[in-house]
Amino acid sequence: MTMSARGISLHLSGFDLLRNISLEVEAGKVTTIVGPNGAGKSSLLKVLTGEMPPTAGDVYLNSRLLNQWSLLEKAQMLAVLPQHTLLNFSFTADEVVGLGRIPHQTGSAKDVEIVAEALELVDASYLQRRFYTQMSGGEKQRVQLARVLAQIWQPSCLGEQFLVLDEPTSAFDLSHQKLTLDIVRQLAQKGVGVVMVVHDLNLAARCADNIVVIDGGVIAAQGSPEVVLTETLIDKVFGVKSIISEHPITKRPLVIT
Amino acid sequence: MLLPVVALLSLTVGTVSISWVEALRAVVGSSSATQIDTILFDIRLPRILLAIFVGAVLASTGAVMQGLFRNPLADPSLIGVSSGASVGASLMIVTAGGFIQGSALVGLSLVSIGAFVGGFTATLLVYRLATSGMGTSVTTMLLAGIAIGALAGALNSLLSYFSDNDMLRQISLWQMGNLSGASWLKVSIMGVVAILLMGLFPRDSRALNALLLGESEARHLGINVQRVKRRLIVLTALGVGVSVAVAGLVGFVGLIMPHIIRLMIGPDHRWLIPASGLAGAILLVVADSLARVVVIPAELPTGILTAILGAPFFVALLLQQRKDV
Numbered sequence: 161m162t163m164s165a166r167g168i169s170l171h172l173s174g175f176d177l178l179r180n181i182s183l184e185v186e187a188g189k190v191t192t193i194v195g196p197n198g199a200g201k202s203s204l205l206k207v208l209t210g211e212m213p214p215t216a217g218d219v220y221l222n223s224r225l226l227n228q229w230s231l232l233e234k235a236q237m238l239a240v241l242p243q244h245t246l247l248n249f250s251f252t253a254d255e256v257v258g259l260g261r262i263p264h265q266t267g268s269a270k271d272v273e274i275v276a277e278a279l280e281l282v283d284a285s286y287l288q289r290r291f292y293t294q295m296s297g298g299e300k301q302r303v304q305l306a307r308v309l310a311q312i313w314q315p316s317c318l319g320e321q322f323l324v325l326d327e328p329t330s331a332f333d334l335s336h337q338k339l340t341l342d343i344v345r346q347l348a349q350k351g352v353g354v355v356m357v358v359h360d361l362n363l364a365a366r367c368a369d370n371i372v373v374i375d376g377g378v379i380a381a382q383g384s385p386e387v388v389l390t391e392t393l394i395d396k397v398f399g400v401k402s403i404i405s406e407h408p409i410t411k412r413p414l415v416i417t
Numbered sequence: 418m419l420l421p422v423v424a425l426l427s428l429t430v431g432t433v434s435i436s437w438v439e440a441l442r443a444v445v446g447s448s449s450a451t452q453i454d455t456i457l458f459d460i461r462l463p464r465i466l467l468a469i470f471v472g473a474v475l476a477s478t479g480a481v482m483q484g485l486f487r488n489p490l491a492d493p494s495l496i497g498v499s500s501g502a503s504v505g506a507s508l509m510i511v512t513a514g515g516f517i518q519g520s521a522l523v524g525l526s527l528v529s530i531g532a533f534v535g536g537f538t539a540t541l542l543v544y545r546l547a548t549s550g551m552g553t554s555v556t557t558m559l560l561a562g563i564a565i566g567a568l569a570g571a572l573n574s575l576l577s578y579f580s581d582n583d584m585l586r587q588i589s590l591w592q593m594g595n596l597s598g599a600s601w602l603k604v605s606i607m608g609v610v611a612i613l614l615m616g617l618f619p620r621d622s623r624a625l626n627a628l629l630l631g632e633s634e635a636r637h638l639g640i641n642v643q644r645v646k647r648r649l650i651v652l653t654a655l656g657v658g659v660s661v662a663v664a665g666l667v668g669f670v671g672l673i674m675p676h677i678i679r680l681m682i683g684p685d686h687r688w689l690i691p692a693s694g695l696a697g698a699i700l701l702v703v704a705d706s707l708a709r710v711v712v713i714p715a716e717l718p719t720g721i722l723t724a725i726l727g728a729p730f731f732v733a734l735l736l737q738q739r740k741d742v
Contacts, residue, residue, distance in 0.1 A: 235639030249684035263639040
């Protein structure tokens with residue numbers, strides 16, 4: 161089962177934001193999207209998650225057209241973490257994470273349990289009763305991560321589940337970056353398909369099964385990190401000279417600039 | 418708990434003071450004095466019930482609007498309902514001038530009808546202006562609300578300019594908000610609206626919680642944002658439109674009561690909406706009781722007292738919160 165884009169283009173107020181993009185996100189795999197600023201990464205995520213209808217092409221979720229699922233069904237299979245969430249009301253962390261349980265009818269006792277577990281997973285149990293408005297940027301980001309995790313905590317009977325993360329590690333320190341990657345790998349092992357936009361190529365190389373490089377609204381390359389990350393591609397897409405080495409422990413490609 | 422006590426106490430105060438024993442006796446139906454009965458049942462009881470319903474509707478719709486606009490400073494007047502109602506009422510006062518007292522249509526004055534029509538039309542206009550193929554933009558709605566509000570303000574000034582002294586006084590009194598015109602008919606209309614709103618709001622309270630995260634986030638949580646928005650705006654326009662029609666512009670309740678409750682119990686709409694409604698009802702009953710007694714034998718417009726009572730309480734809460742942080 162997959163989440164897939166077939167030949168999508170997005171044309172918005174005179175600009176070609178995406179042109180003829182096709183990609184497949186497999187359940188149980190981690191797909192990272194990389195590319196320079198303004199390449200169309202966030203637009204691609206918006207089309208993939210149904211937030212913007214593509215000008216041409218189709219998006220499928222579990223072999224059905226995305227917009228043929230109801231909003232509620234979609235929410236049970238697909239959770240989305242945006243880059244920034246503006247929340248100016250003083251919810252506590254567990255109330256925020258609890259919002260992730262809205263699409264499910266599991267009963268409040270079960271929900272409380274899931275909320276606590278999700279907070280624990282992102283190392284934010286100590287925030288449980290704290291007000292969201294008084295947290296640091298990294299803490300807020302972790303609480304939001306816990307919220308989308310809570311949304312797909314249990315498998316859905318409708319189909320495979322997918323998690324879309326837009327720069328999830330941007331506000332994190334080193335240890336929480338690693339924690340996020342571990343969580344993502346763990347989810348993939350449980351069968352969730354993860355799509356994530358990241359800027360750090362080494363981070364992408366370390367956790368991805370599949371890297372999609374976007375440049376100027378088109379796919380510049382896609383495939384396994386070993387195949388995609390080459391010196392010529394990085395020069396062509398980012399305009400930066402680099403050396404590709406091998407990570408001494410993970411044996412993954414290591415980009416040195 | 419507090420509401421019945423306040424309501425009962427309110428029965429006892431007024432130009433003619435009635436002891437609470439007599440009031441209680443009259444309510445349970447064992448009083449002998451008919452004059453007391455008349456004062457209680459024909460004048461005070463409908464007025465208190467009206468205060469309860471209007472207060473509940475204004476405060477709960479305020480909570481809903483603040484959630485919908487994700488802005489704790491929003492209130493029902495933002496969507497144009499108060500300014501529109503104001504124009505409707507002034508227009509009736511100025512054009513129908515002399516007839517107003519006499520020409521009561523099914524017991525409701527032309528001013529009430531003008532206010533309701535004006536308020537509802539303005540909201541519809543604001544909503545239409547902000548709705549495109551992409552859905553309703555709350556930012557555009559805020560701006561459209563301001564534009565329509567300014568236009569309505571100008572129309573209002575124009576109407577005031579052309580009115581004589583008596584009309585001017587009527588217009589400004591109406592704008593201060595007043596519950597003294599309470600009748601059983603108004604109470605029943607307002608009561609039906611209040612019960613309708615209180616019955617329908619809980620359905621959308623989780624959606625409102627999700628909306629605080631943002632519209633796209635709410636959609637990703639499976640919520641049909643456009644439908645929720647339309648439903649809540651229509652309900653608010655109805656509730657506030659009717660409130661304004663029966664009681665004029667009672668300020669403060671819709672803006673500050675949800676705020677006060679949020680400081681006390683947090684922003685979860687499942688509790689916030691009913692608690693705000695209850696608090697709004699209490700505030701308005703207290704304010705209206707005071708309005709009846711502070712300048713005996715005359716009466717003050719209720720709207721003046723809601724602000725005088727609520728503002729210091731709100732400031733105290735803010736100061737206390739600052740100390741806690």
